[in-house]
Amino acid sequence: xxxxxxxxxxxxxxxxxxxxxxxxxxxxxxxxxxxxxxxxxxxxxxxxxxxxxxxxxxxxxxxxxxxxxxxxxxxxxxxxxxxxxxxxxxxxxxxxxxxxxxxxxxxxxxxxxxxxxxxxxxxxxxxxxxxxxxxxxxxxxxxxxxxxxxxxxxxxxxxxxxxxxxxxxxxxxxxxxxxxxxxxxxxxxxxxxxxxxxxxxxxxxxxxxxxxxxxxxxxxxxxxxxxxxxxxx
Numbered sequence: 001x002x003x004x005x006x007x008x009x010x011x012x013x014x015x016x017x018x019x020x021x022x023x024x025x026x027x028x029x030x031x032x033x034x035x036x037x038x039x040x041x042x043x044x045x046x047x048x049x050x051x052x053x054x055x056x057x058x059x060x061x062x063x064x065x066x067x068x069x070x071x072x073x074x075x076x077x078x079x080x081x082x083x084x085x086x087x088x089x090x091x092x093x094x095x096x097x098x099x100x101x102x103x104x105x106x107x108x109x110x111x112x113x114x115x116x117x118x119x120x121x122x123x124x125x126x127x128x129x130x131x132x133x134x135x136x137x138x139x140x141x142x143x144x145x146x147x148x149x150x151x152x153x154x155x156x157x158x159x160x161x162x163x164x165x166x167x168x169x170x171x172x173x174x175x176x177x178x179x180x181x182x183x184x185x186x187x188x189x190x191x192x193x194x195x196x197x198x199x200x201x202x203x204x205x206x207x208x209x210x211x212x213x214x215x216x217x218x219x220x221x222x223x224x225x226x227x228x229x230x231x232x233x
Contacts (some may be wrong), residue, residue, distance in 0.1 A: 004016060006199075007218050030094070030220055043137070044142060044144075044213075045210045045213075046139065046143040046144070046145065046146055046190050046210070047142075048145075048196070048197060048198070049199075049203045049206075049207070051194075051195070051197075051198045052166070052178070052198060052200050052202060052203060053167045053168050053169060054077065054168060054169070054176060054200065055124060055158050055159065055164075055168075055176025055177050055179045055198075056171060056175075056176065056178065056200050056201050057155075057174070057175070057176060057179040058133060058177075059155055059177040061201045062155055062177050062178065062179060062200065062204075063155065064201075065152060065200075065201050065204035065208070066153075066155075066179060066198070066199070066204065066206065068208050069147075069150050069203070069204055069207060069208055069211070070150075070151065070210055070223060072211045072212060073147050073151075073211065073214060076140065076143075076214060076215050076218060077108075078143055078216065079081065079218045079222060080099065080108065080112060080140065080218065081099045081164075081221050082094065082096065083094040083218065083221065083222050083225060084098070084099040084111065084112055084113065084115055084220065085099075086225045086229055087112070087115035087116055087120045087196065087225065088115055091226055091229065098111075099112070104146075105140070105141065105144040105147075106141070109137050109140060109141055111136075113137065115132070116130065116133050122137060123233065124228050124229075125146075126228070129221075129224060129225065130226065132152055132221055132224075134222060136214070136217060136218055136221060140155050140179030140214065140218075143210070143211060146207060149181070149188070149196075149197045150204070150207075151180060151182060151197055151198070152181070153180060153182075153197075153199065154179070154180065154181070154182050155178070155179055156177070156178065156179075157175055157176065157177055158176055158177065158178045158180065158198070159172055159173075159174060159175055159176045160172060161194075162175075163192075163193075163194045178198045178199060178200045179197075179198065179199035179200075179202075179204075180195045180197070180198050180199075181195050181196065181197065204226035
């Protein structure tokens with residue numbers, strides 16, 4: 001089986017940049033502030049953000065924020081593939097492609113749950129690890145809806161939209177940009193035509209922070225599972 005030694009360098013380098021604790025502290029302090037989404041009764045980290053009252057004045061920062069979110073989601077997906085390879089007993093091998101065959105997040109998570117709650121939990125029962133696993137996969141499933149939003153959005157000048165003019169504090173002639181659903185995507189709009197989501201630099205930064213916390217915690221779970229596997233049958 002082919003192995004992927006580069007992934008160990010990547011994770012070690014990432015965790016060395018400030019450490020897990022500082023990453024968590026930074027993100028949780030931010031999400032508790034007055035930033036978009038903070039203090040507005042959001043009970044779960046993957047809950048939708050309220051529509052911002054300002055767009056980005058420079059669309060290049062919107063594109064940059066989108067790129068960072070897409071890359072972070074791929075980091076999470078790759079870590080899940082690594083976890084799957086451990087659960088089936090062949091860490092970081094070609095078996096990861098069995099996970100990659102699945103086309104949807106729901107199918108991928110179903111494959112992971114079958115692997116965990118099948119032979120793995122029989123041979124290596126651990127309520128603590130299984131509880132962490134189930135909680136993190138619930139978070140992945142929740143955040144996948146946010147991923148579907150930003151991954152299937154368009155960058156648009158929103159300044160002239162009536163719904164936006166009703167809330168923004170900048171004049172209509174000031175060009176403002178955001179990621180919104182395409183108009184023909186009916187399920188992403190309210191019956192009034194108002195979009196159900198809008199991403200700008202600020203709320204994309206906050207979402208990136210939350211996804212980074214999830215990424216780190218999945219990496220910790222992967223390490224714990226590999227440590228259990230190394231103990232033998």
